Amino acid sequence: MGRTRRKRKLRATHERCCNFSLESHQETICLKKRMHELGWENRSQLVLKNFASTGRGVSSVLNIKHNQSLIEVPYELLITCANALETEVLNNLIKRCKRTKVQDILATFLILEKHKGEKSKWKFYLDTLPDELPFLPWLSNETELSAFPSHLMKIAKKRKWDMDVSWERIEKSINSNWTCFCCGEPLNRVITFNAFTWGYAMVNTRAVYIQPDIVIELLGKDLSSYLSDEPCLALCPFLDMFNHSSEANIKAELTCMDESWKYTLTTLNAYKKHQQIYISYGSHDNEKLFCEYGFFLSHNHLDHIQYSLEEIASIDNISLSMKQRSFIQSRCLGDELYIYTKGLSFNLKALFFVIQKPDIEWSRIIYSEGYENHDYLLMYTSARDIVTLRKLHHIEELRNLESVAISKYALAIIGFLKHRIHFIEQILSFLNSRI
Ligand SMILES: C[S@@+](CC[C@H](N)C(=O)[O-])C[C@H]1O[C@@H](n2cnc3c(N)ncnc32)[C@H](O)[C@@H]1O
Incomplete structure (x- = not known):
């Protein structure tokens, strides 16, 4: 060399x-x-x-100081439904494609503007968007999807289905005679499935929430006859360069300053110069981050292992009495059942207690968290059983996936599963320390 x-x-x-x-x-x-x-x-x-x-x-x-304004982006720089609907193509498209979703409109807008190249007034922004698709699990193909861990498979199939439905709606609404005004190319060759997937993934991973009433007020037009959801998403140049941290606290809002609207971010954390500044995309656990944004954090204090009531009951073949069922149902104790590195959720403790002590008056002890040591011992032992089972499932799922893994998406899922197993081991060592 x-x-x-x-x-x-x-x-x-x-x-x-x-x-x-x-x-x-x-x-x-x-x-x-x-x-x-x-x-x-x-x-x-x-x-x-x-x-x-x-x-x-x-x-x-x-x-950067705590409580300092990080960025104030003028409203005119945001890509909202309002900008998108100013374009003739999208205006015609939504009239044919009744009740479109905001994400679909923004995705199609990105495709059309990208296609315009030098002629697009948004070129300065489009050039900053990655050409590559992010590692979203639901962008995998059917063969890979069928080898996914069962829980992820359900989420991924639903997300893929949502995108496919959106694409069908858009595809059907493109008139085959429509051509691109800049090059004369038929629009159904510009707005293709691949291009739509890219646009859809960009909006999914980069759009911010904006108050829809302000968008409607500024537009001076009601969009409810065209949209099936509220115009609450926008793409915001530069602001979409911030990465996420579960430690970050941020205030984000559209505010009117000196008679002009701005999308502002105020950080509630302090940062030293040259240090990476993070924002929060929401209180997301790793599964949510992975499914919606294509990454996960090695330390995420919001991470947990989620269970359903049916799953817990089926593990030990528990059959609940009528009294137990109606207590659980009336107090919504079948929701929010999870285990994290510092313990069990309130509802999971309560559920184990109701299962393990079928013949006492539960409310007083549950709501004062007045459990005794041996109650905790039983809860932690049951928790260890269900967590161990989840770990064994993941090991099996990992083995299956490794035997079919071919694409970058499947490799990303293998990475996620390995991290998940490591996380479960941390939880197991916590539970073991309490038993
Ligand atoms: C709004 S964009 C942030 C800017 C992005 N890094 C870029 O270069 O365009 C969101 C994407 O950034 C990446 N990302 C955000 N936070 C991250 C983090 N903490 N670790 C790794 N990737 C992250 C993910 O790919 C996510 O889909």
Whole structure:
């Protein structure tokens, strides 16, 4: 290998595993320039960087204080349903495609704008979007889906089904005579299934929530005859570069400042300059993060193992009496049954107690958490049994998946399952320490 190639290879390896600035990249320069022209003031001096731990993300050249405004993006820079419906194609499309979803409209808008290339006024933003699909489990093919762990399979099939239904609705509404105004290409060759999948995944992983009443008020038009949901999603340039942390606390809102609307993020955490600044996408456990955003966190204090009442009852062939059933039902004790690294959820403790002590008056003890030591011992022992069983299931599922794994999606799921097994082992060691 020549010296130049060796140097290049070294640089590529370095870039892959180290933090480095993206400020000199053409996409970042164009994004920031256009946003400044349209009124964005980068008061917190945010910069884009590649971080070894998360990929592209945001930091600042200044220290960021607790309760400081991080970013204020003018409303005109947001891509909402309102912008999308200004385009003739989408306007015609939603009239034929009755009661579309906001996500479908934004996804189709992204495809059309991307297709326009240089002619798109959103090019500065589109160029910052990844071309590659994120690792969303529901983008796997049918063969892989059928080898998924059963719980993930159910979620993934439902999400895939949602997207397929959305695609069918859009596909059916494209008139075969419609052509693209910029190049004359038939629109059904521009809005293809692959393009829609990309747009849909972009909106899924990057859109923010905005108050729908404000969108409707600013648009001055009711969208309810076209939309089956509320216009509560928007794509927000630069703001969609922040990565998620379960430790981050953030206030996000559309606010009117000096007579103009802005989407603002205020951080309730402090950050040192050059450190990655995180936001929160919501109080999500790892399964939710993995299914909706295609990643999971190695330390997520919101992570837990979820159970259903039926699952718990079936493990020990428990048959509940009428009295137990009606108590559980009336107090909703069949919901929110989970175990995390520090213990059992309130409802799971209560459920075990009702199962293990069928003949006493439960309410007083449950609601004062007045359990005795031997009650806890029984609960933790039952918890250990169901957690061990879940671990064995996962080991079996991992073995199955490893025998069919071919795509990057399946490999991502293998990584997720391995992490899940490790997480279960942490829970087991907690339970063992209490028994
Ligand atoms: C809103 S975007 C954030 C910016 C994104 N990293 C980028 O380069 O465009 C959301 C996506 O970022 C990635 N992401 C967000 N938080 C992450 C984290 N803590 N670790 C790894 N990836 C993360 C996931 O791929 C997710 O779908």
